[in-house]
Amino acid sequence: MSDILYVKFEKNTRTYNQTITLGEVGEMQCADSAIVNRLKTEKLHTFHHIKKGSHICAARKVFSILDVVEKIHEVFPTLEIQNMGEQDFIVEYSTKQQENPVVCFLKVAIVCLICFFGSAFSIMAFNNDVSTVDLFGQFYKLLTGMESDGFTILELTYSLGLSVGIVAFFNHIGGRRLIKDPTPIEVEMRLYEDDINTTLINTSSRNGSHKKES
Amino acid sequence: MWMKEILMALIGLSCGFAVAGGIFALLIALGVVSDFADRTHTAKHIFLYEDAVAAGGIIGNLLSVYQFVLPLGNVGAGMFGIFSGIFVGGWAMALTEIVNIVPIFTRRLEMRRGLELIIVSMSVGRTIGSLMYYYYRW
Numbered sequence: 460m461s462d463i464l465y466v467k468f469e470k471n472t473r474t475y476n477q478t479i480t481l482g483e484v485g486e487m488q489c490a491d492s493a494i495v496n497r498l499k500t501e502k503l504h505t506f507h508h509i510k511k512g513s514h515i516c517a518a519r520k521v522f523s524i525l526d527v528v529e530k531i532h533e534v535f536p537t538l539e540i541q542n543m544g545e546q547d548f549i550v551e552y553s554t555k556q557q558e559n560p561v562v563c564f565l566k567v568a569i570v571c572l573i574c575f576f577g578s579a580f581s582i583m584a585f586n587n588d589v590s591t592v593d594l595f596g597q598f599y600k601l602l603t604g605m606e607s608d609g610f611t612i613l614e615l616t617y618s619l620g621l622s623v624g625i626v627a628f629f630n631h632i633g634g635r636r637l638i639k640d641p642t643p644i645e646v647e648m649r650l651y652e653d654d655i656n657t658t659l660i661n662t663s664s665r666n667g668s669h670k671k672e673s
Numbered sequence: 674m675w676m677k678e679i680l681m682a683l684i685g686l687s688c689g690f691a692v693a694g695g696i697f698a699l700l701i702a703l704g705v706v707s708d709f710a711d712r713t714h715t716a717k718h719i720f721l722y723e724d725a726v727a728a729g730g731i732i733g734n735l736l737s738v739y740q741f742v743l744p745l746g747n748v749g750a751g752m753f754g755i756f757s758g759i760f761v762g763g764w765a766m767a768l769t770e771i772v773n774i775v776p777i778f779t780r781r782l783e784m785r786r787g788l789e790l791i792i793v794s795m796s797v798g799r800t801i802g803s804l805m806y807y808y809y810r811w
Contacts, residue, residue: 577760579733620689
């Protein structure tokens with residue numbers, strides 16, 4: 460058998476099945492499709508220590524790609540394997556199929572309120588901190604020689620510029636994107652999730668738990 | 674005269690633009706919003722959160738520059754207080770995290786456990802500090 464099997468595993472997979480198969484958590488490609496079909500149904504792991512009740516993450520396990528190689532070699536001992544994806548990956552077992560829509564709505568509403576009031580507070584604190592209003596008054600006097608009444612073109616255009624700047628920065632108004640790029644929070648979200656996954660993998664290899672448990 | 678008006682308009686616009694870029698880049702880079710989205714497992718609603726941040730920024734700025742009167746009473750004030758408090762709390766912790774204070778001290782002092790205690794003390798300390806600050810009208 461001189462075929463090469465290419466495997467690619469995602470860093471983090473969520474599953475609702477207690478027993479996971481190779482085909483569920485990773486992609487495999489081989490010239491001989493019979494090999495792939497056989498391996499797709501190969502069991503990788505069965506979750507045992509599960510938290511009771513329904514949880515978004517009832518059990519979590521970190522696998523090394525070598526665990527996968529071991530499984531594949533049990534079936535096809537001479538098959539050559541090329542890993543195109545992650546070296547370590549996480550599988551999370553979820554016992555909660557769908558979240559209660561009311562709870563979900565409440566969560567979203569609360570986070571929205573926090574974001575709204577929080578950023579309102581931040582910009583107010585900033586304006587206060589650098590005394591924007593005083594500064595505009597001084598500027599107005601410098602340029603026109605007249606006393607500012609607190610409602611000059613400076614304040615107006617500042618507010619306008621700020622709004623335009625915010626929309627340009629976040630790159631969308633409502634659900635409409637201005638440019639086909641991911642928005643800053645989307646990028647930040649990905650980075651954050653990536654950090655979490657890397658930490659989980661590193662913690663598990665530091666504790667040496669992921670080799671011994673199974 | 675209108676030359677000066679145009680000049681001022683340009684200055685105002687560019688100030689607003691620069692401040693928006695700076696402040697919101699800081700807000701996002703610290704990852705407060707993505708943190709909240711992750712904790713609540715609602716990352717798919719991130720667009721909504723961005724809209725909320727943007728709306729908060731725009732409206733908050735109008736309020737602080739023009740000092741409108743909003744007749745919302747104590748309920749409105751309480752809502753503003755609690756939600757902006759949570760946000761700023763998250764922000765403060767994110768700042769602590771970004772400068773790696775906790776990892777450095779745990780390494781220097783060779784602490785093995787007690788991280789939960791440190792976090793609780795930071796939170797309690799901040800609450801007491803904030804209460805004292807307002808109580809004594811500093």
